[in-house]
Amino acid sequence: MEKIVEIKNVSMNYHTLDRETVALKDLSFEVYKGEIVVIVGPSGCGKSTILSIISGLIKPSSGEVIVNGKPVSGTNKTIGYMFQKDHLFEWRNILKNVLIGLEIQNKLNEETKARTEKLLEMYGLGEFKNYYPSQLSGGMRQRVALIRTLAIKPELLLLDEPFSALDYQTRLAVADDIGRILKKEEKTAIMVTHDISEAISSKWLLFR
Numbered sequence: 001m002e003k004i005v006e007i008k009n010v011s012m013n014y015h016t017l018d019r020e021t022v023a024l025k026d027l028s029f030e031v032y033k034g035e036i037v038v039i040v041g042p043s044g045c046g047k048s049t050i051l052s053i054i055s056g057l058i059k060p061s062s063g064e065v066i067v068n069g070k071p072v073s074g075t076n077k078t079i080g081y082m083f084q085k086d087h088l089f090e091w092r093n094i095l096k097n098v099l100i101g102l103e104i105q106n107k108l109n110e111e112t113k114a115r116t117e118k119l120l121e122m123y124g125l126g127e128f129k130n131y132y133p134s135q136l137s138g139g140m141r142q143r144v145a146l147i148r149t150l151a152i153k154p155e156l157l158l159l160d161e162p163f164s165a166l167d168y169q170t171r172l173a174v175a176d177d178i179g180r181i182l183k184k185e186e187k188t189a190i191m192v193t194h195d196i197s198e199a200i201s202s203k204w205l206l207f208r
């Protein structure tokens with residue numbers, strides 16, 4: 001199987017004026033194409049740090065990170081990042097929200113627009129494309145955020161506690177939903193969470 005991510009002996013120390021914090025120490029793992037991997041750990045154990053390193057937002061203190069066979073050096077358009085909060089723009093309707101990545105990357109054309117509209121249709125948001133984010137439920141908003149991330153056709157998705165802002169029941173339903181969408185789109189994804197029940201009960205592990 002094709003290796004998408006290789007983390008080799010990565011350590012990360014943050015330095016502030018009064019202290020040094022060891023966020024990651026000698027971490028190694030691999031993720032293969034089509035896998036959905038969940039990393040579970042308590043608050044402060046370095047989950048966001050490892051996602052930031054993989055996405056190229058920060059450089060590790062030591063160790064090697066390889067994505068798609070190349071060492072990571074800076075941010076990379078083939079990686080999609082989904083955060084705890086959906087960060088939808090309240091003044092743009094749903095369609096305009098999901099098109100924003102394509103707009104920024106200068107890839108918005110008839111074909112990419114049609115493909116993105118199809119994703120909205122497929123995942124139950126077609127009839128809401130002219131709505132504004134405030135008119136949608138929290139779960140629907142997270143689905144919009146995922147489609148916005150998928151619209152740029154990332155090869156790898158990084159999900160940083162994407163359900164933590166939702167109530168418990170919605171969280172499980174949305175986790176299930178998003179797991180199914182990622183599997184159907186044949187995406188490789190790494191999700192981090194502090195909530196072990198979220199990782200287990202949401203069937204994510206069954207996708208490995």
Ligand SMILES: Nc1ncnc2c1ncn2[C@@H]1O[C@H](COP(=O)(O)OP(=O)(O)OP(=O)(O)O)[C@@H](O)[C@H]1O
Binds near residue numbers: 046050
């Ligand atoms: N920019 C920074 N400067 C200094 N210390 C930092 C910085 N970012 C993170 N840290 C520290 O590094 C450790 C790991 O942080 P990180 O945010 O990666 O953990 P986390 O597991 O994602 O936590 P949470 O679940 O609370 O978001 C923590 O002790 C944190 O205080």
